[in-house]
Amino acid sequence: MIPSILPTYSRAPLEFVKGEGSWLLTADGRRFLDLGAGIAVNALGHAHPALVRALTDQAENLWHVSNLYRIPQQQALADRLVEHTFADTVFFTNSGTEACELAVKMVRKYWYEKGDPDRIEIITFDGSFHGRSTAAIAASGAEKMVKGFGPLMPGFTHLPWGDPDALRAAVTDRTAAILIEPVQGEGGIRVLPDQDLKALRDLCDETGALLVLDEVQCGMGRTGRLFAHEWAGITPDIMMVAKGIGGGFPLGAVLATENAAGGMTVGTHGSTYGGNPLGCAVGCAVMDHVADPDFLAHVNRVAGQLRQGLEGLVAAHPEVFEEVRGSGLMLGIRCKAPNADVVRAGYDNAVITVPAADNVIRLLPPLTLSADEVGEALARLEKAAIQVTAA
Numbered sequence: 001m002i003p004s005i006l007p008t009y010s011r012a013p014l015e016f017v018k019g020e021g022s023w024l025l026t027a028d029g030r031r032f033l034d035l036g037a038g039i040a041v042n043a044l045g046h047a048h049p050a051l052v053r054a055l056t057d058q059a060e061n062l063w064h065v066s067n068l069y070r071i072p073q074q075q076a077l078a079d080r081l082v083e084h085t086f087a088d089t090v091f092f093t094n095s096g097t098e099a100c101e102l103a104v105k106m107v108r109k110y111w112y113e114k115g116d117p118d119r120i121e122i123i124t125f126d127g128s129f130h131g132r133s134t135a136a137i138a139a140s141g142a143e144k145m146v147k148g149f150g151p152l153m154p155g156f157t158h159l160p161w162g163d164p165d166a167l168r169a170a171v172t173d174r175t176a177a178i179l180i181e182p183v184q185g186e187g188g189i190r191v192l193p194d195q196d197l198k199a200l201r202d203l204c205d206e207t208g209a210l211l212v213l214d215e216v217q218c219g220m221g222r223t224g225r226l227f228a229h230e231w232a233g234i235t236p237d238i239m240m241v242a243k244g245i246g247g248g249f250p251l252g253a254v255l256a257t258e259n260a261a262g263g264m265t266v267g268t269h270g271s272t273y274g275g276n277p278l279g280c281a282v283g284c285a286v287m288d289h290v291a292d293p294d295f296l297a298h299v300n301r302v303a304g305q306l307r308q309g310l311e312g313l314v315a316a317h318p319e320v321f322e323e324v325r326g327s328g329l330m331l332g333i334r335c336k337a338p339n340a341d342v343v344r345a346g347y348d349n350a351v352i353t354v355p356a357a358d359n360v361i362r363l364l365p366p367l368t369l370s371a372d373e374v375g376e377a378l379a380r381l382e383k384a385a386i387q388v389t390a391a
């Protein structure tokens with residue numbers, strides 16, 4: 001008999017009843033160190049007082065009105081994002097997937113309005129993840145996501161990751177856009193080197209193709225800059241954001257330049273919930289913290305400590321681990337043992353990590369992680385490694 005929850009997830013036998021900062025508590029009082037943060041969502045940890053206040057204050061006044069009316073919280077969050085980024089304009093969604101949908105529509109409409117409606121080819125990369133809608137799975141092209149769901153939305157060309165020659169050959173004056181994660185998340189924490197992102201920007205400038213960055217996982221302070229592309233000193237034309245921006249409240253956004261957004265006029269797109277007062281009140285509170293240079297300095301400091309510790313851990317347990325990779329507090333450990341075994345041993349030692357492709361375990365802790373908690377994380381991961389070795 002089919003379970004009452006559609007069985008598309010294989011869930012760990014863990015149930016949490018409370019969150020406090022970097023910690024998750026079970027009903028029987030066990031405390032887990034949360035290095036997953038709901039897959040890079042709880043950027044300020046669990047139950048951050050500023051977010052609780054923003055949400056409850058808003059909840060006492062007004063939950064929802066629809067986008068038929070002005071929403072001051074949405075205006076404030078859009079203004080703040082425009083102030084801190086390349087973007088001239090923002091559309092709010094409820095998820096990363098919806099941000100992907102709009103990004104694809106925006107690209108197509110851009111070329112349509114330029115009088116080039118057949119210019120629809122969007123280049124994407126192996127190992128990418130952009131969400132689970134029909135457009136987003138077509139963008140990724142990964143067999144495990146698309147199999148059985150055809151016919152797929154046309155217009156995507158998939159290239160190997162990290163192959164500049166293949167890229168140069170594929171990008172032509174027919175290319176509508178290049179869509180890429182500056183750091184692949186689901187694909188196994190694969191960092192696009194700064195010079196490759198710069199080269200992508202140059203290619204787009206040469207051909208007129210739009211550069212679309214998916215910063216759903218790597219954005220909002222995760223890599224130690226507000227957005228990951230800032231490390232390369234370039235700017236995209238369009239950017240997808242979600243996960244961390246709501247700190248746990250469902251919120252996403254598409255940021256764009258005035259030029260790239262030129263086709264999106266009244267009536268061309270919409271959302272019932274996107275940008276509603278609750279989500280945007282929380283988003284403003286998240287931005288207050290994450291856009292603060294002192295906060296980002298903390299992220300970089302703690303990330304350096306964690307990375308250094310992990311390098312030592314990997315060196316000490318070569319039978320379990322292979323290498324550390326990533327950027328800021330978006331770290332991956334490529335495992336020699338099956339990554340699922342390492343994640344499970346983590347549960348046994350009350351530390352939460354997230355599996356990814358390429359036999360990687362991801363560490364995506366709250367950005368508020370403390371130096372003490374870094375030590376705690378390393379100690380628990382070490383116990384997990386010892387357990388995997390003994391098994």
Ligand SMILES: *Cc1c(COP(=O)(O)O)cnc(C)c1O
Nearest residue numbers: 095096097129130131185216217
């Ligand atoms: C999670 C993720 C998405 C999809 O976001 P949802 O909110 O799950 O729809 C898209 N792109 C990247 C890079 C992601 O990590």
